[in-house]
Structures are given as structure tokens and as C-alpha cells.
Amino acid sequence: MSISGIIHTGTSGLLASQTRIAVTSTNITNADTTGYTTKSAYQATTVVGGVGTGVTIVGIGNSVDKALMSEIMEATSSASYESTLYTYLNSVLNSLGSTSDGSAMEETMTELMSVLSDAITAGGDSSSLDDVLTALDSWTSTLNSASDAVQSAREAADEAIGETVDSINSILQELDDLNEQITRNAAMGSSTSDLEDSQRVLLEELSSYTDINYFTTSTGELQVYTDSGTALLTSSAKELEYTPVGGLTADITYDAGSGTGISGITINGVDVTSKLSGGSLGALIQTRDEDLPAIQDALDELATTIAETLNAVSNSYSAAPAPNSLTSDGAVTATDAFSGTGTLTVLTVDEDGTVTGSQDIDLSTMTTYQDVIDALDGVTGVSASLDGDGNLVISADDADSGVVLTGDGTVDSDGRGFSHHFGFNNVVSGTGAEDLAVTATLAEQGIPVATVATTTVGETALESGDTTGLQALWTALDDPMTFDAAGVMTSTEKSAIGQIAALIDEVADLTTAASDATDTAESLRDELTETFDNTYGVNVDEETAKLVSYEQSYQMASQVIVTARDMFDTLLGMVN
């Protein structure tokens, strides 16, 4: 080997050491960079004619465990999914009550029963009945607020879906840009490992939004698909489109293909909502379309069952003094067919509750609602007609008289008693928790408090101080009633308070379960991420040691050159 060959070998050592020191210094300076992995410079012996002639750097990079990476993606998606479900359930639970403040739904129901009890003891005087009205109003208001809270949470979830879709689109765009750089670098033979670090960070973020599958083609291009195989990134990024609805109510729902209500998330006009599972986006869709509506259904069942129970009772009694007119709760179509059985007795009573007129109507002879209206209008001293809103109004002709409905007449279409069918003496009305309210005419007509004691003219039908109607309302709330299975609740027989407690308990249990699932999923994700980061992250002490070692290599290589120069000098001296 020639002396110049030795110098050449020494130089290759210097260059290699320089490169390795450069890589190490990048490692040290990036020790805190998110997603950065330790890079190494791989070197090999240069061989010429079977003889080693120095050293050369053959590549810079690292190789990460692909299986571990995909486990991390899955764990990230699952942690994000659980924590999103928890966030929304918890917000609904908090709106239902807390340990220190108690539950408004329970407190107003307890208060309602308490003021009913007070009114019973007070013989149903006007101030105690005012309290009952106020308490009924508070109770329906808390149900309305609970329903509002559920729908606000749905709306928040819907808006979050819009934001998540935007985030996914921007990540896909960035990944698409990275793909371009990676293929270019790979073609030029440059290192792509730093670009791959960025790609991995983006993929991890993407998997927190939705479940993904991905692979890299032979040209180094990354392709991303949803868990169910819909392409998100191939040669270009597919843009997801979604417009949040805003002002969500219980009856606005997502129904694929219906074209109404909440629209789907689309790619090029194709609805892919059902393909986007897992991650925070999957959780948001699940929350908006399944979990929160299930709570809403349970609230609605609670509201309608209690309302139906109260109304069934209140329609068997009469306000005292009897109201001058009774108005139906809801419009009546005169031409609709009517079918009923039994006898309806229409009474007119004076201010003292004494019967001044009594007339029976045989419901089995009626075939349309118009027949019923005509029959009622035909009663002496009573007029019946539909008002401007289509409500049936029965009124006593004498302004000082009241009108009372009694008897065993029932309507076949819903099996309810005549008065209950029309809702003449309804205390609450509405179709669900969202709109349940004290019946508009209740304050004017008065709360039905008294039993109709007689239908005989001249006798007292409504005794003063009779509170059997209030007692029946109280008992109806205290006794178990049948709640059908709805949403999160199973079919059960419970008192009003019992069912309210059971509903809050169920939501609390779901929230607790979601909280536990979040903890488990997050600790799995953290553990896997920790393993990955510990394996591939920068250890500063390790790099420092390497730095010292590379410095020594550099010094050694310089020594080789110095030695070769001395050899040259010696040789020249010999020649001269």
C-alpha cells in the first residue's frame, strides 16, 4: 500500500467521524422534539481489490418496530374514543345534578309532592293550589332543562364533528405533501428518516380522530384507509366534507339516505359516516346518534309516563268551584270518526257546588266528533264548540255556573275516559321531556281537587274542603307506575322519585364506566408510547459517550495522517 493510500484511509476516517459527530449532535439537539427518533450513521469498510482501504458512511437512519407502531395507533384511537364518550356523558350527568347541590329533577318532584300534601291538609284553598301550580311548573321546567342539556351536548358533539373533519383534512393534506418529499428524497438516495418521523407523528394524531389502516408502497408513498377500507390518502388526499346542523332538537336525527335531518360526512358526495368508526370522530358520531338520544328517550318516557298517570287521575275529578268552561288539551277534528262506550254525564253546578242541571249522553251512539260536539251542545244550559285553535270548549251558559263532566264513558281509540281522551282536566301536557308543561288552561280552570259526589239536581256535587282529587294525585306519584323500556332504561315499575333516581343512577353508572374505560385505554396508550419512545428516543448520556468516542476516532484518524506525513518526510530526507 502506498503512503498516499494511508493518507486517503486516514481522510476517510476523518470524514466518517465528522458525519457521525454531525448525526450525534442532531440527536442531542432534538432530544426533546416530539416524535424524533435517534438516528445512527451506519459505516462500512471500503474494499479495493480485496484490500481494505478505509471507511465510508453507507446510510443514516433507524428502523422502528412497525407492529409496535400500529399497536400505538390502535391504542391512541381507543383512548381518544373513550375519553370523548366520557366528556359528553359527564356533561349531561352534571346537568342532572351533583352530590353537593342534589338533583333538580328530584328536588322539584319532592317539592311537588310536599306542596300537594300541604294543599291536602289545607283543604285545597287557593293559596295552597297556587303553590301546587308553581311546583308543577318548576318540575316540568327541570325536565325541559334536562332535555335541553342533552340536546346541547348533541349539538356540541355535532359541532365537534365539523371541527374534527377539518383537522382530519389538514392532516391528510400534510401527509400528502410529505409523501411527495419522501418519494423525491428516496429517488435521490437521501435519508428519509426525519420525514418519516414527521409522518409518524401525523399518523398518530390522525388515529386519535378515527381508526385507520396504512401501508407504504415500494416508492415510499404512504397510503391511508379507514378501518373499513375507505381510501383517505392514496395518490392524493381525499377531502371529507361535513356541515354541522346547529340548533339540534330531539327529532333532528342522522338517517343515512333519507336526505333530511343531519347530513352525512361525505367524500366526493358519497356518505361515509358509517365507515368512520373509532377515535374521537367515531365517539362523536356514537354520542350524537346513539348515546345521547338513548338518554333523551329515557327522559321522554319518564316525562310522558308521569304526565299520563297524573292526567288519568286528574280527569276523574273536578275543580271546585267548577270552571265556567272546559277546554280540550289539543285540537279536535270534527269530521273524524268517534267510537265510545258508556255514559257521559254533564252537570251544571252553582258556586256552592250544588247541581243545577244533569244530563246523560250515551257515547255508543256517536260516530263522529261532530256528533259528540252536537250532543254536548244539546245539553240544557251548556254550549260546546270548537274555538279558533280547533280546541273543543264546553261552557255553562250562565256566567256564574260551572260545568262538570262525570260518568263511566270511555273512548275506544285510546281506552281513556272521556275527559282524559280530550284532556279537559289535564294538569300537564306535552309530547316529551322537551316540551312538557303545565296545561295552559289549568290556572284558569283550576286544579281538579274534588270528587263529583252526586249527579242529582239540587244536591251538592262538590263538597267544600274535599281534596280527594289531590290525594289521588299524591298517591299516583307515590305508588309504582309502569315505565316502558326506553333508551338507557329497562322496563320497570317504580314511583316517580324512584324512576328519577334510577335514571340518574343509570347515567352516573354509564359515566363511571366511560371514565374507567378512558383510564384503561389511556394507560395502555401511554405504556405503549413510553415503550416506543424509550426504545427509539434520544438518550443524551448515550449520545455524549458516543460524541467522546467519535472525537477519539477523529483524533486517531488525524494521527494516521500525521504518521503518513512523517513517513513521507523521512522518505524525502532519505532521497535527498
Added chain:
Amino acid sequence: MRVSTSTMTSVLLSQAMKTQAEYNQTITEQASGLKRDSYVGLNGSAGLSVSLSSDLATSEALVTRSETAQTQVETAYGAISSIIDIVQSALVDITGAINGTTDTTDSLQESAQGWMEDVADLLNTDVGDVYVFAGAGGASAPVDLADTDYDPTADTTTADTGYYQGSASTTTIMVDGSIGLEYGITADDPAFEQTLRALSILANMTTDPVDTDALREAYALLDSANGDLGEVQESLSTQSDRLDTVIDQQTEFQLYAESALESVQSVDVAEATAKASEQEVILQASFSALSSFLNLSLMDYLS
């Protein structure tokens, strides 16, 4: 096995923060006395907590109502005792008048008028604006002797409750779904009606000559009323006992419910304190681990 410097730092830091959060939760529990403000922290007892709160409020209201009722019943009992005294002195005076031991029946007639007013006043006794003999509601005085419908002397052999202004129903307290506890007595009870009718006969009889038939009739009525009033008192006493039972039962229930609610919602202060000091030690260890990791560097040994 190797570790990454930055990962280790953040892991140690996040562990320390987690311990700090737990420590914070424990001292918050210690400070507030409550396990958690959210129902999530009640380990599945949220429903129990809600129904116990409701039961407690209902029970407290029931006890207040029962105590008020008891006051009314006891006041009524006292008023009836005074009525019995009047009835008995009337009986003595009538006996005297019949036997001729009393000089004149004029004074008896005067007394009867006064007794009638006294009995009416006693029946109009009120406690906190509630007339105890007026039935459900009890908002207005139950006896008005001047009512135009009231004329007991028209036919002294039939009952006349025309003076009664109160409610037709007795007062009721709702105890549970099936039981409405009725209490009190209304001023139209036969015992009071007979007393008033008898006194009215006395007040309106002819005194010269002495109407002994009227005296005998009044005596018979008062004698019967005397017995009936005793029975009314007995029934009031039974009502008072039942109210007492309700109050006792409810007070006992409240003790149970309060302790049950406390065990669901509240923390054991001793346990929380012990837990806090334990976590304090862990937190100190955690900080010290972080500190020794950060202070140890290869650089210090290379020279």
C-alpha cells in the same frame, strides 16, 4: 434495555403530576367532607343518594306537618275540656232549677246565653290562623250563631248545624301511598250541636212560669253531649297518639337516612387524613426521583 432522556423526564414528571392530582383530590375531600362533587364519584350509589335525599326532605316535611297537626289536636282537646266544664256546670244549674233549689231561672237563662257564646268562642279557637274545629283548610271561623240558617229552637228535637261555616271534610295528612291520616274534629259534630242546641233552649225558654219541659229537654241533651264530648276527647287523644307514632317513626327513619346518605356521599375524615399524609410521602418521593434523574449526567464525569 435503554431509556430516552426526554421520555424519562416527561414520564417522571407526569407521574409526579398524577400523584399531585391524587393528593389534591384527597385534601379536597378532607376539606369538603364529600367524596366527590360529581355523581360519578359515588361508585354506583348515585340513585341511592338521590332517593335518600328525597326521602329525607319528604320525611322532614311530614314531621313538621304532623307536629302542627298535633298542636291543633291538643288545642282542640283543651277547648273541649273547657266545653265539658261548661256543660257540667249547666247540668248542675239545671238540676237546681228543676228541684227548685235555685231561686230564679232568670240567672240560668242569662248564664245559658253566656255559655253559648263561650262554647262558640271555644269552637272558634285558632292556632296560627288555622281554626282547629273548621275541618280541612280551617281558614274561617267555623261557628256563627247569628247565621240566618241557624234556628235550633224552631224544632228542638232535630239537629241543626246551620251555624257551621267550616269545611265538610276533616283534615288529612298524606303519610304514604295508601294511608291518608285524618285528624281533628269539626264543629258540626253532634256533641257540639247538642250542646249548642241545649244552651239555646235554655237561653230562649220562658222563665215565668218556669218551663220545666224545656229544662228537662235541655238536661237530656246536655247529658248526652257530656258523654259524647268525652268520646270526642278520647278520639282526639287516639289521633294525637297516632301522630306521635308518625313523628317517632319518621325521626327514627331520618337518623337512618342521614347516616346512609352520609356513608354514600361523605368521606371518613380520619381515613382521608391518613390517605393525604400517605400521598404526601409518595409525592415527596416522586419529586426526589425526578430531581435525582435530572441531576445525574455523564457530562459531570467526563473531563
